[in-house]
Amino acid sequence: MDNFVEILNALAWPATVIWLGYMFRAELRLLLGRLTRVKHGSTEFGFGEGLKEAEVLAQKTPIDHVPPKRDIDHEEILLRIAEVSPRAAVVEAWTLIENAAVKKGLVKGTVMPKVFIKDILEHLQQSGKFSPQSIDLILKLKQMRNHATHMPDFAITQDEAERYLRLAAKSAEVIMLS
Structure with missing residues (x-):
């Protein structure tokens, strides 16, 4: 059980970042379009x-x-x-x-x-x-x-x-x- 909790803790931030990226994908595209x-x-x-x-x-x-x-x-x-x-x-x-x-x-x-x-x-x-x-x-x-x-x-x-x-x-x- 401890190993399972450690895996969840290790994956929490990457999963959050991916989820936020998915939720704000339209805004991210606009932001990337402004790259100079x-x-x-x-x-x-x-x-x-x-x-x-x-x-x-x-x-x-x-x-x-x-x-x-x-x-x-x-x-x-x-x-x-x-x-x-x-x-x-x-x-x-x-x-x-x-x-x-x-x-x-x-x-x-x-x-x-x-x-x-x-x-x-x-x-x-x-x-x-x-x-x-x-x-x-x-x-x-x-x-x-x-x-x-x-x-x-x-x-x-x-x-x-x-x-x-x-x-x-x-x-x-x-x-x-x-």
Whole structure:
């Protein structure tokens, strides 16, 4: 009987926590949706901090070219998407970089062409025209896009999405100029 009481005492707190989590699951989801920083083990990531790092890299990436006028202003469309869903805007902004790579012929496969970030980076390095910062910028943007895509409880603000969009557009220009 004493062993049974000890087991009940040991399970009381975990059972209470699980029960409270179940009772307040809707509120917990809302709370988790507000996360702006994620930490797992020794890895910690905040979307805003990643943007600051990417913006520093972008300032060191010179672009002497004014982009030609486009029929459809993709950036304006992405800004509108950011008003409704900042996460969707970040994911969609990455396509600016992929589309630039496709236009430059940096694809593999004939039936279903695919863009690999490794090919983009190798192309920029081999051209010799671009600084290591431009390559680091594209890597940073990819990492941030991955966090936005694969971390469902990770929150991104509209401002952060708009800043990401400008950096993705600048990176696409870098690829087009190579």
